Amino acid sequence: MKYTEEHEWLRVEDDVVVVGITDHAAEQLGDLVFVELPEEGRMVVKDEEVVVIESVKAASDIMAPVDGEIVEVNEALVDNPALVNEDATGNGWFFKMKLEDLSVLDDMMDEDAYIKFIG
Amino acid sequence: MAMGDLQQTALHDLHVEAGAKMVPFAGYSMPVQYPLGVMKEHLHCRAEAGLFDVSHMGQVRLRARSGQAGDGALALERLVPVDLLGLAEGRQRYGMFTNDEGGLRDDLMIANMGDHLFVVVNAACKADDIAHMRSHLSDDCEIEELDDRALLALQGPAAEDVLSSLVPDVRAMRFMDVIAVDTLFGPLTISRSGYTGEDGFEVSVPNAAAPDLARALLAHDAVAWIGLGARDSLRLEAGLCLYGNDIDATTTPVEAALTWAIQKARRAGGAREGGFPGADIVLAQMADGAARRRVGLRPEGRAPVRAGVVLFDSESGGQEVGTVTSGAYGPSIEAPMSMGYVPTPLASPGTTLYAELRGRRHPVTVVEMPFRPATFKR
Structure with a gap:
């Protein structure tokens, strides 16, 4: 699993990358009450806002961690945003991306680096 | 403001022990949420049942210098549009301090304790409220801030069973009754009221005994600490105003849809018509209507x-017609809810308006409040 400074995790499954937010991020956000997902097939660039989430506290955006195509979104979150709080790194995933080149993940933090990053 | 400059309530150590996330609120370090x-x-x-520390709120005792309880009621009526002479001993009423423009300086609870009035005001306004009362009422009343007392709210369907195990007298109380009672926790002032739409109580307790009382309540499986975060969604589901958001110095009781709190005696043609700051404006709006109104959305x-x-x-296009003053997801109604001000012609339930969110307009419907019916024991 790889991590970004925006508290997203990325996991390679076959030829796609699954993206979600970390347990740490989910805890900081509080209970999620609303998730708006991007269209499948949308081409996105790194740092583009692709998901809107609202917690009991506030609204936030989730940005594309890398360039690529959104190939699948987790529709279950629309009816049950709490999945993110219950299982942020499993059933609480947000979207899957197809990348030109998986090597962009090599420079990202691994778990040890991320744990150090959040202190 | 640094956390070090913040005041702490008598329950502060209990919150920390319970794992609360503490945040600055109205000059106090307060629990916004617990691990739940x-x-x-x-x-x-x-x-x-939920237990809330609301000790940051101001507790004030007003005692008529004449020794006649009615004189205290008449004095305070000069600052609030509420019928206090008609408030029976052992009963509580909601009210508001108005300003000369008919706006709201604060909202408050007023209880008739027989030989004095017991008043609870908002934390952020309490210094101003006390100065306001002292400057207008000191000739007639002794005004004492009870800063040696904490305030705990116990709210929810199990509140009566839990509190009556410690104070049996509360079983006989109805909504908005108030009692003063001597207990193991010292002299308590207990009202059957709150800020959640649930049946429940607010308990004024000496600071020194407050942690023991809180622990005794938390010893019941039904009781859990509730922070400011859930307090906000609970009060919003109940359709209750948050001072500073939904009402302020620029909103009149008529605009704020709070005229139910102005009893007949203080209205046009009543026994003690007007006689509070901004009365001419408020009574004119009651007769002719106000241009805008607070509604549920x-x-x-x-x-x-x-x-x-x-x-x-x-x-798309069209006119900007109003602003949302509170909004959140309602966990009990399982839907979002808001309140805000709209022009009176658009204030009828069923009216569709459009909220601009992230550059897109989303339909919202004007509805009656509360969003969730109250469960008071009347």
């Missing part, structure tokens, strides 16, 4: 429409 989290705290309060879909969001009368 906002959503589960909210639902717990509706299902069983139900957004379509799941996205919360929060404070500050602008309302339009049309899905």
